[in-house]
Amino acid sequence: MSTVRIEYCVPCGFLPRAQDVQRALLENFGQELDRVALVTGDSGVFRVEVGAETVFDKAEAGDEYDVDDIVRRVKDEL
Numbered sequence: 001m002s003t004v005r006i007e008y009c010v011p012c013g014f015l016p017r018a019q020d021v022q023r024a025l026l027e028n029f030g031q032e033l034d035r036v037a038l039v040t041g042d043s044g045v046f047r048v049e050v051g052a053e054t055v056f057d058k059a060e061a062g063d064e065y066d067v068d069d070i071v072r073r074v075k076d077e078l
Helices: 017-031 067-077
Strands: 001-008 032-041 044-051 053-057
Touching: 001 017, 001 067, 017 044, 017 067, 032 067, 053 067
Parallel strands: 001 032
Antiparallel strands: 001 044, 044 053
16 A cells, blocks of 8 residues: 655645645545645645655646646556
């Protein structure tokens, strides 16, 4: 089983984005995951990690994010 960590910028208002990703992951992989943790952050952060692997980082991808693409990347790590 794996843990997914979603770190999001509170001042930027990224909570809904983080919740969208969390919901999609739980719907797709609920019993395969130990935890999908929302972690507060700042400075524009929006990062999704599976264990020690980063599967999405806004700093590298820019402002565009695709929930379905993040779900695919998490699947590849599971």
